[in-house]
Amino acid sequence: MSSTPATGRVATRRTRTRAALLEAAERAFVRHGFNGVTMERLAEEADVSVGSIYGHFSNKDGLYVAVATRAVELFGEYLQRAYAASDSPLEQVMTAGDAYLRFHLEHPGRFRFIAFDGVESRPSIANDAEDRVLAERLAAVLDGFRDRIGAAVACGEAGPHVDPELTARFLFGAWNGMVALTLRHDALGLDDAGISACTMQARRIVVEGLTAPAHRGGDGRATARLLDLPSAPPATG
Structure with a gap:
């Protein structure tokens, strides 16, 4: 039972990170086009690591979809x-x-x-x-x-x-x-x-x-x- 609050916080943080990535990706794809967007640029705009992006999405195509x-x-x-x-x-x-x-x-x-x-x-x-x-x-x-x-x-x-x-x-x-x-x-x-x-x-x-x-x-x-x-x-x- 003691791990439940921590688990909830991790889930909340993960949800927020995913939402931030989607917002940043939408802006980037609209502004730069699919080919003009790199994972590094997305990570910088969303203030997360590149590894975090791959932790949520398989690749750039997956993020785009x-x-x-x-x-x-x-x-x-x-x-x-x-x-x-x-x-x-x-x-x-x-x-x-x-x-x-x-x-x-x-x-x-x-x-x-x-x-x-x-x-x-x-x-x-x-x-x-x-x-x-x-x-x-x-x-x-x-x-x-x-x-x-x-x-x-x-x-x-x-x-x-x-x-x-x-x-x-x-x-x-x-x-x-x-x-x-x-x-x-x-x-x-x-x-x-x-x-x-x-x-x-x-x-x-x-x-x-x-x-x-x-x-x-x-x-x-x-x-x-x-x-x-x-x-x-x-x-x-």
Whole structure:
């Protein structure tokens, strides 16, 4: 029993070290790209030894996958908040558009691991189990979004012409493309305010295209609300 407090302190310290490494790695990968990051640089930024990094992650690829996995998990939490905002599947789908915007605004570093398959190409490790798990987790998050679109079709809010799988992929790609405009430095670039306005315009266009006739008002417009999510509390871990 006397070793329990010490064991707890070790576990807490290990958790904090891992969190510090993930934070430092996210910043470094975004700033320098995968190939520009060394374990020595990460150790210095996180104020730990290189050996400590290897004690938590098998190698740089493993650390990269852990950072990306954390981004996927947080993205999934944002979408779950969108689904909880309404009992209407169609409104849930449209609120997910705002959730995606919020995710970018509040966590721009993590957003890049979702939107662009990472921040820079890495040596191919397509058969690596960790990479497959990461891809499966992101696919599962998008499958949940697809299922919300399917529910909107099933209850008659969205028209029978809507293919849930294709629509989910289209919207994911469209949102990626819009937010990616913040990375441009030419006349096509948009600031955060511009992206917010663009996203709202896109949501209006999409909801009109999805809505079945029975769920339109006397003016022919969709009755589904375009809900916005409040800012999320700071992410931990």
